[in-house]
Each structure stands twice: as structure tokens, then as C-alpha cells.
Amino acid sequence: MDLVVKSVAAVSVKTATLVLGVGEGRLLGAQAKAIDEASNGAISAVLKRGDLAGKPGQTLLLQALPGLKAERVLLVGTGNDQALNDRNWRKVVNGVAGVLKGLGGTDATLVLEDIAVEGRDGHYGKYRLLAETLLSGAYVFDRFKSQKAEPRALKKITLLTSQAGQAEVERGVKHATAISAGMALTRDLGNLPPNLCHPSFLAEQAKDMGKAHKNLKVEVLDEKKIKDLGMGAFYAVGQGSDQPPRLIVMNYQGAKKSEKPYVLVGKGITFDTGGISLKPGAGMDEMKYDMCGAASVFGTLQAVLALQLPINLVCLLACAENMPSGGATRPGDIVTTMSGQTVEILNTDAEGRLVLCDTLTYAERFKPQAVIDIATLTGACIVALGSHTTGLLGNDDALLSQLLDAGKRADDRAWQLPLFEEYQEQLDSPFADIANIGGPKAGTITAACFLSRFAKQYHWAHMDIAGTAWISGGKEKGATGRPVPLLTQYLLDRAGA
Template identity: 75%
Template sequence: MEFLVKSTRPETLKTATLVVAIGEGRKLGIAAKAVDQASNGALTAVLKRGDIAGKPGQTLLLHSLPGLKAERVLLVGCGKGELSDRQLRKLVASVHGVLKGLGGSDALLALDELKVKGRDTYGKTRLIAETLADGTYLFEQFKSQKADPRALKKITLVVDKAEQADAERALQHARAIATGVAFTKDLGNLPPNLCHPSYLAEEAKALGKVHKNLKVEILDEKKLKELGAGAFLAVAQGSEQPPRMIVMHYQGGKKDDKPFALVGKGITFDTGGISIKPAANMDEMKYDMCGAASVFGTLKAVLELQLPINLVCLLACAENMPSGRATRPGDIVTTMSGQTVEILNTDAEGRLVLCDTLTYAERFKPQAVIDVATLTGACIVALGSNVSGLMGNNDTLIKQILKAGETADDRAWQLPLHDEYQEQLDSPFADIANIGGPKAGTITAGCFLSRFAKNFHWAHLDIAGTAWISGGKDKGGTGRPVPLLTQYLLDRAKA
């Protein structure tokens, strides 16, 4: 889908479909008034009939209005007063739902007059474009019968001439984020018999060949053993698929600038190991690599934008399977940091691959490290599927991430990381246990990781509830938190 912005009088432009807003109470917006005047009161006549009330997201399609070059006019309700981000997304999704079913190849959206709480032209335009792009996503590479090609190829957003530069910048960022989101969705939606650690490693190497300022290094089993990554290897030892730590170093800033680091949990399938999961919905455990997928997708967005920062992306990739070689509950392993871990539950494996990867990240002397993981079901209990859980050891970093989430409409919520929770991880036999009991499971998982992040500013995003939609016909990856992470890095590029 091609997205453009243009400063024009919408009633004068030739287009397959012109979209204008109607306020609640059947009030014509600015663009709608111009269309009404050009069509000799056609919209006023429609509104008098009561066919649309103007509530947010309501639509009414009109054909061949006199005096217009547009083949169709789509009226969309915009309510009264300011819209919330959610209302805007629903409104735009409603418009796109109509447009994609039409025969026209282009559409003109004259919605610049919409007021969105807390958003300027840049923020509103970006949210509209990202929502439209998300609506075009399809994953059908394994279907024998593909969806019919959609006629709609181009959407133009009308803006005031004074705001065109801000709108252009919004579209540039939206395109990059949409690319990263789609890539993240694709990786998550792939079947686990194809998307395993070696596959992700090959994807990384292929990306490195395209971009000269991206260095890619793959750490295999032999290298992980040399590094002493005992926790990482313990997760993978029950599987036929070998583990991989994928390191991608993007150099967009000055040579001596300290990099930011993103660490992603990449468990390409999680049976739970010996602590095996119930069979129901286990197919969705292919999404346990969405932390790594979102880091990969964020890197794609950064590469498209060529942000003037240095960035290290580390993907901790393994498959967690039960077998005669698998790690047992009660086993004790030594991590790359030298700390020992008693594994009480082999289904708490994400923190084991992450802890060694966090230790490895230290060698890059990062400005800040954010790890991203579908880590705990407890996070879904606490926060549902609307916001991601957030913890960390630096207040400034936490505030930066929360702000980025608000800006990107990809929100997180901070959970406490108090010392009292650390006591739940005490082990009589090792330095630390890998679970802290049934209480505060998300927080104790964060406490576990914090022990391996003491030498840098660190934050942890638990995306167990936000990374994919579970069950039903809408099941699939969401691409979150690519918008949040990209926004965080956009903010750092400005700093």
C-alpha cells in the first residue's frame, strides 16, 4: 500500500473514493461542507434523511454525487469533541474495512480536521497511517487458495499546507514501523517446524548482506559452551534443533558512541520441557519467540530510517523440548556470569536464555538494555492483553519507555521490583532458583533477570499478553512492541 500526503481542496480532486467526516448530531466537518457546497447540498439532503448520525466509526457510502470528480464519497462519523487513540483507530479501521471492499485503486482521506486528545498533526497522521497499514496485513503463504488481490493501492491523506512537513515525517516513520510490525508478525506466524533458531540465524545473515552498516555474528553451541552459557544451553539440550545466540550490531552513530541494546527471547517452540504444558492451545507456543521477533522487527524499522544511533540486537534462540537429554527439575546449572541456578521448573526457560544473553550484552558497554520476552502467564492475569508489563533498575529509562509507549499507542505499565520479592528466589542448593512460587510470578521473573543486569541501565518488557491474539479466526501475531521500541529509539536519536 502506498501512502501519500497532499495539501489540496478535496472536493476538486479526482479519486475513486473521497472520505470526509461527519460530526455527531449530523454536523458537517470542514471538508464535508466543501463537498456539500460543490454537490449542491447533496450531503445535507442525505443527513436530513437520517442515514448517518455521526457517531465514531459509522460509515455511509455515496455514489456519483453531482459536481465532484470523486467517483464515490464515504462519510464517516467522528463523534463530538476530541477522539481518544482507540476511537481514532476504530474509526480508521472502519473506513479501511469499506475501502478494501471497493473497486477503486485509490482513496483520498480528508480527515485532517479530526481532533485527537494529546496528538498534533504528526502524531495523528502517524497513527492513521499505521492503522491503515496494519489493516492490509495478510499471512497466507501456506494457503493453497490466496485471497483475491485488492484493488486499493494508494491512500492520500489531506493536510493543511503548513503541516505538510510534519505529516510527511509521520508517514516516513509509519512506513518503517509498519515494515517492522509486518516482519515481526510473519516470524511469529510461521510454523515452528520452519521457524527454528537456525532459520532466524539465516534471516539475520541475509539482512547483514543487504546493509553495510549491520554486522551479524551467530554464536553456535560450541561458542556458547566456550562462553560458559550453561543456562542457555540447558534449555536447548532436549531438542534436536541447536540453539543460536544471534548478535546484530547496527552502526548508525559515531564510532565511539555507546550503543543501545535490545535483547529478545526467542524460544521458537515451548513445550515446557519436562514440566510439560497442557495440550490445549500448545500450538500457540510457536509465539514464544515473539520477543526476538519484535527486536528483529525493530531493527528492520531502524535500518529503513537509518537512525543516527548505534544499536546491538541480541536474539536468544532455542527450542524447549522434552527428551532423554532434557533438563530435569532439580538440575543446577552455571550461568555465563558464574551464578548458579537451581531449575525447579523447566517451563520457566525464557529467563534462562535471557540471563546469559544479558551477561553477554555487557561487553558492548551499552547506554541502556531493554529485554523483551513473552515471559509469564502471570502478566496476562495482571494486565490482560492491552498493555505490556515493565520493570527495571533505572527510573529515567523506565520513564523513557513509558513515554515512548504513550506516543506510539503501544503502552506499558510499570510493576514494582522491590527487594522483598527477591527472597522468593532463594534456593537451599544454588545461588538462585529459577521460579519464585505462585505469587507475583511476573515480578519474580523480573527479579531473576535483574541479578544479571546490575552493571548497566536495564528494563524488562513482559509481552506475554500483547505479542499475539489467542484462539479463533483472528489468532496471530500483533507485532507489538515494535512501535514502542522504535519510538524509544526515535526519541534517543533526537536527544
């Protein structure tokens, strides 16, 4: 679906569906009033009958109004005269998208410029969120269905704006298009079945991406290289599987070589049985989503490549499959990490931190400006924050503040949890330098405490996306594409774009 930005009078637009906002109390904005006058008051006459209350997202479809070139007019509720928050703005956009999806027209024109959205002064933020909502809502994953989804008639949506706001709307749409494409890639990878999407498959996807972009270099470290580097924790996770582990290194050069890169580290456990500490069978199919950290790094890189941001970015994907077998790691095993620290593995289902800790040590060689790891790491994060908010911890207040701000502006929010020194004591081991679990209390925090011991050489943040990376259960089950919007916003800010 194409999004087009135009600056023309709404009354003159020839379109299959013209979309207008109506506030509570049957209030029409300036643009809608002009359309109403052109139609000899046909819209206000309908509203007087009380068919539309104007609550956010409510819709009313009108056919063949006089005096207009539009075949239909779709009225959408925009709430009271106060600015909408992001959630209600999405309700408005989703209400429109839901109706347009079922119509036969190939195009639609949205006249929503005079709607105020809280915290999104000007045109850029409001229209970017609108565009992301439209594009993400059009996502379909039917690759493995014999009966494909019906092709949608709607091919183009035009966003009308004033000449003064056109450049900012176009910038918002450009960024939204890149972000939505990145989210779609993340969702595709997450939704793939684990018999297809394994570490070697992800490595091939990375190589294909590298071939398509001259300023992206890709290196894949196989299990021998992982072992030779002394990544004992990483290697231990994958040793029970027939699918060998892979460390994927993607190096994007968008700035001078002398400029230090930002580093994104993604947990890529392509299937997590729990290993010898086997998970319960119910819902285990969803453990294919345990690679969504890596998938979100793929998606963010896709957005960066589309926008050709003037930054240097290194993406490290720690990919393995956690399976039980005669060769699998056992509870009680002790492994030596790349950093030289030893780890007593008390639970093989706490495997994400094991692949990440060695990858965080590997990140040191790039002399990064900042390192952010993204992982579906702990069920405890879901208990703490549910499925709406990403957990955020780290060792640098400025970095954490930047990420929190990026999440707020991208409507992809995170919440900071403490990383106090007292929690580190829960990881004490009588036999090794550190245990890989810290007991039942504060599981998200102790997991981050574990990682923090391998991230002391740079500014570091950890994002726990266990609750936000996918929708669990039912017909709506599937990857969400988060936190691609947050990460891309953070990098847009660093690039000054």
C-alpha cells in the same frame, strides 16, 4: 499499498473514493462543508434523513454526487465535538478501511485534517497513527494456504492536508511506513510454523539482513560457542532438542563508533513444550509464539534500518527450542551461568529467563547506554494486565519513564510493576545461588527479579509481552507485531528524529 501526501483543494480531486468526516449531530467540518457546497448540498440532504449518526467509525457510502470529480463519497462518523482518543481515532480509520477493502476503486482520498485527536496536537502524531492503522490493517498471512487471498483493488491512499502541515504529515507517514513494515516482519516470523522457524532459521534471516545493509554486522554463536562462553543456563534450555540453540548478534552502526549503543535482547524460544515440565496439550500450538520477543527485535531493527537512525544499536537474540528428551534438562538440575551465579532449575518451563540471563551478561561487553529485554515470559502477566498492556519492570526510573512515555505516544502502552527487594527472597534456593522460579505469587515480578541479578552493570528494563505479542485462539489468532511501535518510538526519541 502506497500512502501519498498532497496539499490540494478537496473539491478538485479526481478519485475513486473521497472520505469525509461527519460529527455526531450531523456536523460537518470546514473541509466537508466545502465539498457539500460543491455538490449543491447533496451531503447535508442525505444527513438530514438521519442515515448516519456520526458515532466514531460509522460509515455511509454515497455514489456519484453532482459537482464532484470523486466517483464516490464515503462519510465516516467522528464522534462529538470533543477530541477523539486514540482508540476512537482507530475506530474511525478502521471503519474507513473496512469499507474501502470491499470497493472496486484503486485509490481513495482522505480529507480528515480538521479532526482533533486527544494528545496529538499538530499533524505528525495524528497522521502517523492513521497511517500505521491503515498499513497494519492491510496485513495478510497466507503463505501456507493453497487458496491465496484475493488481490485488493485499492493500491493508493492520498492524505490531503494543508501546506502548513504537509511536512509533518509526510514525516508521520515515513515513520509509520517503517514501523508497519517492522511489525509485518515481526508478525511473519511469529506466524511461521515451528517446523520451519527454528533457531538456525532465525540465524539465516539475520545473515540475510546483514547482507542487505552495509552498516549492519551479524554474528551467530553456535551451541559450541555458547557452551565455551560458560552460558550454562542458555545451553541447558536447548540441550533436549534436535534443533541446536543460537545466540544471534546484530550490530547496527548509525552513529560514531565512540557512541555507546542501545541494546535490545529478545527471547527467541521457537517452540516451548515446557521441557520435562511438560505443558498441557490444549493450546500448545501457540507456543510457537514464544519467540515473539526475538521477532519484535527483528522488526524494530527493520524499522531502524529503513529510517537509518543516527544511533548505535545492538540486537541480541537468544534462540532455542525447549523440548523433552533423554538429553533434556531435569527439574532439580543446577547450572552455572556466564556470570558465575548458579541456578537450581525447579521448573524447566521457566526457560525464558535462563536464555535471557546469560544473554544479559553477554550484553555487558558492549558497554551499553541502556539494555531492554523483550520476552513472552510469564502467564502471570496476562492475569495481571490482560492482552492490552505490556508489563514493564527495571532498575532505572529514567529509562522506565522513557519507555512508558514512548508507549503512550505510540499507542502501544506498557504499565510499570514494582521490583521491590522483598520479592527477591522468593527465589532463594537451599542448593544454589538462585532458583529459577519464585512460587505462585507475583510471577511476573519474581521473573524480573531473577533477570535483575544479571543486569546490575547497566540501566536495564524488562518488557513482558506474554499478553500482547499475539492474539490467542479462534480465526483471529496471530502475532500482533507489538511492541515494535513502542520500541521504535523509544529509539526515535533517542535519535531526536
